[in-house]
Amino acid sequence: MTRAPSFVPSQDRPLAGIAWMLATTLSFTAVNVSVHYLGAGLPATQTSFVRFLWGWLFVAPALWQLVRLRFTPKVWALFGLRGLLHAAGVILWFYAMVRISIADVTAIGYLNPIVVSIGAALLLGEAFAWRRGVAIAVALLGALVILRPGLREISSGHIAQLGAALFFGLSYLVMKRLSVIAPAAVVVAMMTVVVTFCLAPLALWQWQPMTLSENLMLGATALFATLGHYCMTRAFACAPVTVTQPVVFLQLVWASLAGLLLFGEAVDPFVFLGGGMIVGAVSYITWREAQARRRRS
Secondary structure, eight states: OOOOOOOOOOOOOHHHHHHHHHHHHHHHHHHHHHHHHHTTSSOHHHHHHHHHHHHHHHHHHHHGGGGTOOOOHHHHHHHHHHHHHHHHHHHHHHHHHTTSOHHHHHHHHTTHHHHHHHHHHHHSOOOOOHHHHHHHHHHHHHHHHHHOBTTBOOOHHHHHHHHHHHHHHHHHHHHHHHTTTSOHHHHHHHHHHHHHHHHHHHHHHTOOOOOHHHHHHHHHHHHHHHHHHHHHHHHHHHSOHHHHGGGGGHHHHHHHHHHHHHHOOOOOHHHHHHHHHHHHHHHHHHHHHHHHHHHHO
């Protein structure tokens, strides 16, 4: 098997890392705005399929590496599992994105790392200290603050976004295993390919005519998503996650402003409170894991 050369970045440029993470939050906000703009006129399976079909344009160079790499059946199975999990999350996310506010989708999406943290302990055997348990409890309480069951209507969009957070978190768990086996560009490219094939039957079953503007909007979604992942990778290369993680909260600020200015969505202070609790908990877990790695090394 041909391996990509190992490279360990210095991670000693905190200002550059913060700047790249700021660009990440703006890119992913643009993804949310473009999908929200499309509305619920098209099935979620169709819009998500077209978005990932556009994604082939941006991952095509990485697909050429597959000619030189040889994976075992177990690795191919992991690629397939990750694609299935991510496809389920994508459908639910597209469904939620056009039915609830951009801020709600963004805030609930912060639960992804919490799912990863719980799954790593249950499925990968990682240590689970009581402090991590408290942080997870705070994050789940933050989700309740956002949803406020009994005090506000919980729509199918909220339930779908909770499901999306679960499936995306499981997908990232599989990605953690793949990241030590295959180059990062190949992992992203294979996800795009597998998700596209997983979505194709459902999209064709529910297919509706699309306008040129809808196609181009989904192309822009794919572009901004690819740009967001690139900026995030650069941020992690420039500075530790403990430095860049708090910047993620700004995505909720951009999402709320976009919802207010572009779609007339009211700013909900409870969404900010709950989102802040989740981001704070995730940042604490990230910091604790960084401390533990330093002690081990």
